[in-house]
Amino acid sequence: MGRWEPNALERLQLAALELFTERGFDQVTVNEIAERAGLTKRTFFRYFGDKREVLFGDQEGFVGLFAEGMATVPPEAGALEVAAAAIERVAAVFPIERQPFADARRAVVAANAELLERELLKRAKLTSAMVDALRERGEPEPVAKVAADLAALAFSTAYERWAEPGNREEFADLAREALAELVAAAAGLSSPAAAPGR
Amino acid sequence: MGRWEPNALERLQLAALELFTERGFDQVTVNEIAERAGLTKRTFFRYFGDKREVLFGDQEGFVGLFAEGMATVPPEAGALEVAAAAIERVAAVFPIERQPFADARRAVVAANAELLERELLKRAKLTSAMVDALRERGEPEPVAKVAADLAALAFSTAYERWAEPGNREEFADLAREALAELVAAAAGLSSPAAAPGR
Known part of the structure; x- marks a missing residue:
């Protein structure tokens, strides 16, 4: 061979x-x-x-794509725009042909604590790479953390929706939608109506 | 024996x-x-x-404390207030005497991928218990996800600051401060100034 x-x-x-x-x-x-x-x-x-790694894509490749996406955004842009560009760049490498694989993969990962742990570790590393990149662009720490966190949450929300059998929407569109939903929810949290007791 | x-x-x-x-x-x-x-x-x-578990507290106990904290908040309160009550209730069980333990523990966990994975899994389970509780209180899904996520982020930020050698502040105060910082950062993200290109 x-x-x-x-x-x-x-x-x-x-x-x-x-x-x-x-x-x-x-x-x-x-x-x-x-x-x-x-x-x-x-x-x-x-x-x-190891055996667990076989279900995970090329981690360094993802970090590279994130960086590529972020590099397209002008320096004066806000953290949110940077985070959005990063996840949209990664989303673009998930073609619809991979979708049946994604659904089966999701089921296998969810059924096994070891795989779930590995997935969470990968996700945490991607998020922390994004936090570092945002800090390097001059964002204050809490802004970098929140933007990266919302982007990660949008990414996993979009992945779930994309992997669902019967879905025909593009990953990048779902990612953009999910991020907009989460950002709107976050903005609503701090409004006085959301915390009447304070 | x-x-x-x-x-x-x-x-x-x-x-x-x-x-x-x-x-x-x-x-x-x-x-x-x-x-x-x-x-x-x-x-x-x-x-x-197993050997990894020895560095983790009583997971079910934490979930119970979260629930206890959330139960003290009136039904008409917003998601943020509920999330804050949950983390403050848990923070209250970290007395300052445990702080030297926390600092050594943090160093050991950070140095070992297996421990880090377990920590992330525990944290993800706590966050998802909080998402479920917020949904049951009638919060829409994106609001429940974002509030729980910011609470989790505030909790780990506060834990790091609390564990730092020389810190004398109470965990609950640090958790409240961290949550306020993150919520302010989140609110700033969606303002037009944060995304001039859009």
Whole structure:
């Protein structure tokens, strides 16, 4: 078997997802994933550090896309615009063909605490990269934290909606919508009507 | 050795923290933790499901305190007031005597990906319990999500400040301050000045 295998990463991810869906994450070995994909265990470990990683995309790639998105926004723009550009840039790499994969993946991750932990760690790292980038643009700490947090929340809300069977909307549109909803909700929180007792 | 040991939980937590700080999380066994605490492995597993759990408080207890705090707020109050009451109720159980423990604990958790993952999972569960409670009070979904998220962010910001060596401020005061900062930042995000390009 040659060193280079066409679409090895995607084949491993699809094989893993099939097996996890059939038998549950704990009941599947890396060997079995590699076999189902027609590849070797060694090839698996060339792409992924461990069994959990196979369901996660290229983390550094995401951080790079975030940075790319943020770089398109002029320096005088506000934190919200920067955060929106970051998530829209990432959303653009989720084509609608990947949607059935996303729905199955979501179900597998939700069913396993280990996978959920890994997902949360990945998300926390992305959020903290965005906080750092916003701080570097001169945003005060609370503004950077809130903007990154709302962007992360918008991203996961949009991902859920996008992954839902039957959805036909683009991820980037859903992300923009979700962010607008959350920002409007946040603005309403601090209005006097929202806290009559204070 | 009797079945009941005074302060077994606290002794195990302190012993674990000492050992993790001395040698790193991976280099310490449950047996060694129990031994340092003058207890048995069996006693350890009466309190904690695994080695990671020893650094985490009583999750169900926290959820209960959140609920208690929220129950004190009149039904007509806004989501923000409810979220604030929840975190202030939990903050009240962190007495200043626990502060040196908190600082050492924070360092150990930050140094280990497995512990960080567990911490994020616990935090996500608390946040989602708060989202559910706010929804049950009739808050629309985006409002419930944002209020719970800002409360969680305020809680972890306040925890960091509280744990800092030399801090003398009460956790509840720091939590209130952090929430006010974040809410003000969130309100500023949606103002036209924050997004001149849109």
